[in-house]
Amino acid sequence: MLRNIAFIIGYYFYLLLVKTCKIRLVGFNEVEEYWRQKKNIVFCCPHNAILACFIGVDSVHRPNVVLISSLSQDGELVAKLLIKRRFEMIRGSSSRGAKKALLELQKAAKLGKSVGIAFDGPKGPPFVPKRGIVACARVVDGPIFFIHAHVTGSRIWGLKKELRVNSWDRFLIPLPFSKVSVHFEKIPDKSEMNFTDDEQYEKFVLKKVEERTTELYKHIYKK
Incomplete structure (x- = not known):
């Protein structure tokens, strides 16, 4: 209940x-160009910014995109x-339901779907x-796009623009x-990076995403 x-x-x-926030999308034209070429994409974002990201893309044309959500109780609410x-939605994470999620993702990729x-x-x-x-x-045989979202101000002078939850990720609520x-x-x-080894490229991607995320969001852990 x-x-x-x-x-x-x-x-x-x-x-x-969704109705009241003013949204600015930066770099989305490159995404649309890949979709015009019938290419799948992997969208990845830090957990702290997922609400702002969803608000940003809720009203735009997003053909054939599936999202991966965890099997936790919070994940159930988000998925719903x-x-x-x-x-x-595809349900699963690295700790629970990973194999089933991967199989569903493979099916989605064959249908020409991107993933978030x-x-x-x-x-x-x-x-x-x-x-x-x-x-x-x-699996989807496509590029990776790193997505990050920020609340830059309020449309009404003097109105508070955001909240940060005191959680492990300092979750952002516009x-x-x-x-x-x-x-x-x-x-x-x-x-593009002239990598011939999959493991070498994987290390590059993980390091690149972590460094970029830390650069953008490290300030949210300062008291």
């Missing part, structure tokens, strides 16, 4: 954000909300990406009438 109430409150708060908002994943979820450590993002890229900027950054692929 309490979880149902939490879902209803969360869903209508999410709708309020996003399904209601017309997102497709929070790379340091569901429990962290923060900013440290799981190897699954590279495995996803191999507030109604805030300005949200969502950035799409392509990670160089194996051929």
Whole structure:
């Protein structure tokens, strides 16, 4: 009963954000170009910014994208909300349901679908990406885009723009009438970096994502 109430409150708060936040997408034109070429993409973002990222892409055209959500109770609520908002879901994480999720992802890839994943979820450590993002890229045979989101201000002067939850990831909650900027950054692929070894490329991707995330978000852990 309490979880149902939490879902209803969360869903209508999410709708309020979608309706009132001013969204700025940076680099999304490159994503659209890949889609015009009928190529699949792996989107990865830090767990702390997933709500802001979803708000940013909720209303844009997103053909054939599936999202991976954990099997935790929190993951269940997130999946339920996003399904209601017309997102497709695959359930599983590095700790639970990984094999089943990979099989579903393989089926989705064959249908020409891209995939989105929070790379340091569901429990962290923060900013440290799981190897699954590279495995996803191999399955869908497409580039990796690192997504990060930030609340840059409020549309109403004097109104508070965001909250940070005191959780392991310092989860970001944009507030109604805030300005949200969502950035799409392509990670160089194996051929661009002249890597011939898969393991070497995997280390490069994981290091690149961790370093970029730390650069952008390390300030949220300062008191």
